[in-house]
Amino acid sequence: MKKIILLGYMGCGKSTIAQNLSKITNIPFLDLDKCIEKKANLSINEIFEQHGEIHFRKLEHEMFLELLQSSENSIIGLGGGTPCYANNHELLKREDVTSIYLKASIETLYDRLIHNKSKRPLIANMNEEEMKEFIAKHLFDRSYYYNHAQHKVSVDAKTIEETVQDILEILA
Numbered sequence: 001m002k003k004i005i006l007l008g009y010m011g012c013g014k015s016t017i018a019q020n021l022s023k024i025t026n027i028p029f030l031d032l033d034k035c036i037e038k039k040a041n042l043s044i045n046e047i048f049e050q051h052g053e054i055h056f057r058k059l060e061h062e063m064f065l066e067l068l069q070s071s072e073n074s075i076i077g078l079g080g081g082t083p084c085y086a087n088n089h090e091l092l093k094r095e096d097v098t099s100i101y102l103k104a105s106i107e108t109l110y111d112r113l114i115h116n117k118s119k120r121p122l123i124a125n126m127n128e129e130e131m132k133e134f135i136a137k138h139l140f141d142r143s144y145y146y147n148h149a150q151h152k153v154s155v156d157a158k159t160i161e162e163t164v165q166d167i168l169e170i171l172a
């Protein structure tokens, strides 16, 4: 069965866009971070604190494979780092998936994340200056993996509806 995979940096809008796309298409949405939290019975923050990032990346890879193996059609919203670990980027090229990179500029990401960082352990304790530099470097490192997606949609200065429309055109 076909999976639509949304990927991109923290704050690019994977969860928000996927929820809206799901309402329009009636295809169920699965958020990888939420699935990991449910299975571990811990929040992402708690998994990082209690078991460390390496353990989180293992759970993330296993859950990604589990979601891909299910026989249902679904929209899967990945975590911000998912394509960058455990060769997960290679799964973005599979024939049974449509993978879409939601591409956002450093400025867009900064504006969206600055008010909303407490649930994101990688940036939770950074000040404004540190965050801007971190996002710039981190996005540069991660772009190699994000660019393995089959499609790319720019999200800068677009409303949720406009981005969803761009995705519907890819799926048509």
Ligand SMILES: Nc1ncnc2c1ncn2[C@@H]1O[C@H](COP(=O)(O)OP(=O)(O)OP(=O)(O)O)[C@@H](O)[C@H]1O
Binding pocket: 008, 009, 010, 011, 012, 013, 014, 015, 016, 017, 033, 077, 078, 079, 080, 112, 116, 120, 155, 158, 159, 160, 163
């Ligand atoms: N045009 C827009 N499209 C998508 N999200 C937007 C837009 N404008 C503002 N936002 C806001 O940006 C924030 C980040 O979105 P969201 O949580 O969906 O990102 P994410 O990619 O799932 O992040 P994470 O990888 O941390 O889970 C949300 O608070 C959302 O409401």
Ligand SMILES: O=C(O)C1=C[C@@H](O)[C@@H](O)[C@H](O)C1
Binding pocket: 009, 010, 033, 044, 078, 079, 080, 081, 082, 119, 120, 121, 122
């Ligand atoms: O960018 C990342 O590495 C992460 C993004 C979030 O979606 C979570 O998966 C977690 O906070 C790690």
Ligand SMILES: [Mg+2]
Binding pocket: 014, 015, 016, 031, 033, 077
């Ligand atoms: Mg999300």
